[in-house]
Amino acid sequence: MRGIRFFALAALLGARPALSQATAPDLPFRIPVLVYHLIGEKDSRWGRSRDGLRRDLELLYERGYRPITVSQLVDRQFDIPAGTSPVVITFDDASPGQFSYIEQNGLLEIDPNSGVGIWLAFSRAHPDWRDRATFCLLPGASAGHAFFGDKGIDGQKTEWRLRKVRFLAEQGFELCNHTLWHARLNKYSDAVVQEQVARGLLAIDSAVAGYRVRTFALPLGLWPTNHALALTGRWTDPHSGRAVEYRFDAILEVTGALSGTPYGPGFNPRSIHRTQVIGENLRTLLDEIEPHRFRPR
Numbered sequence: 001m002r003g004i005r006f007f008a009l010a011a012l013l014g015a016r017p018a019l020s021q022a023t024a025p026d027l028p029f030r031i032p033v034l035v036y037h038l039i040g041e042k043d044s045r046w047g048r049s050r051d052g053l054r055r056d057l058e059l060l061y062e063r064g065y066r067p068i069t070v071s072q073l074v075d076r077q078f079d080i081p082a083g084t085s086p087v088v089i090t091f092d093d094a095s096p097g098q099f100s101y102i103e104q105n106g107l108l109e110i111d112p113n114s115g116v117g118i119w120l121a122f123s124r125a126h127p128d129w130r131d132r133a134t135f136c137l138l139p140g141a142s143a144g145h146a147f148f149g150d151k152g153i154d155g156q157k158t159e160w161r162l163r164k165v166r167f168l169a170e171q172g173f174e175l176c177n178h179t180l181w182h183a184r185l186n187k188y189s190d191a192v193v194q195e196q197v198a199r200g201l202l203a204i205d206s207a208v209a210g211y212r213v214r215t216f217a218l219p220l221g222l223w224p225t226n227h228a229l230a231l232t233g234r235w236t237d238p239h240s241g242r243a244v245e246y247r248f249d250a251i252l253e254v255t256g257a258l259s260g261t262p263y264g265p266g267f268n269p270r271s272i273h274r275t276q277v278i279g280e281n282l283r284t285l286l287d288e289i290e291p292h293r294f295r296p297r
C-alpha cells in the first residue's frame with residue numbers, strides 16, 4: 001500500500017492562496033460548517049487541542065447551535081430543537097487522535113481524551129446535542145491516518161480499525177470518503193482518480209457493508225483535472241473484477257472565509273466550504289454569522 005507524506009502535503013496547503021469563496025453575498029442565511037484535522041495536546045496549524053475542542057462544543061451549545069451531518073444539510077433535514085440553529089462539524093483524515101481505544105484486560109474502551117471520547121462525553125451531558133458529525137475517512141494513508149490508527153501508532157492496533165468505523169455509523173455519525181491515501185487528485189489521470197475514490201469506498205464498505213457514502217471531501221481541496229470525477233465515476237478492481245460506481249451528493253472543500261456557508265436558494269452542495277477551527281476563530285465566525293443566522297423552526 002502506498003503511503004503519503006501527509007504532513008508535507010498539508011504544509012503545502014498552507015502556502016496556497018485561500019480559495020475565493022463562490023458565494024452570493026445577498027443570500028439570507030449562513031450556516032457554520034467546521035473542519036477539524038488532528039486532535040492533540042496543543043493547537044497547531046492542522047491541529048486542535050483537546051481542551052480547544054471541548055471549549056468549541058460548549059461555545060456552540062451556549063450559542064444555541066446543534067449538530068447535523070453534511071447529508072442532513074443537503075437533505076434540509078434539520079432535526080434540532082425549535083429555536084436552535086444547525087452547525088455542521090466535520091473531521092478529516094481519520095487520525096488516531098480523533099478516535100482511539102484504550103485496552104484494559106482485553107476490553108476496549110474509547111479513550112476519553114480522543115476526539116470521539118470528548119464528543120461522546122459532551123453528548124451524554126447534553127442530551128439535545130446528538131451524535132451528528134461527518135467523518136471524512138482515509139483507510140490507507142501514512143502516520144496512522146488509516147481508519148484512526150494502525151501498526152501500533154499511538155497505541156492503536158490495526159485490527160481495531162473497522163470496529164471504529166462501524167461504531168461511528170451505528171452512533172449516527174456520517175461516514176464520508178476522503179480517498180484511499182489522500183492523493184492530490186489534480187496530479188493524476190482520470191483512471192487513478194476514480195481508483196482512489198473507489199478504493200476509499202470499498203474500504204468503508206468492508207467496515208459497514210452496504211453503507212451509502214454520500215459525501216466526498218477533496219484531499220487538500222484539490223479538484224481532479226476532470227472536475228466531474230469528484231462527483232461521479234466508475235472503477236473496476238482488476239483482481240476481483242468488482243465494479244464500483246459512485247455518485248456523491250455533497251463535495252467538501254477545505255477552506256472557507258469567516259462568513260459561514262451560504263444557505264438558501266443558491267446553496268451549492270457540490271462545493272461546500274468549511275472553516276478550520278483555530279485559535280478563537282469560532283467565536284468570530286459565530287459573531288459574523290449572527291445577523292444571518294438560520295433557525296429552521
Ligand SMILES: [Zn+2]
Binds near residue numbers: 093178
Ligand atoms: Zn485531508
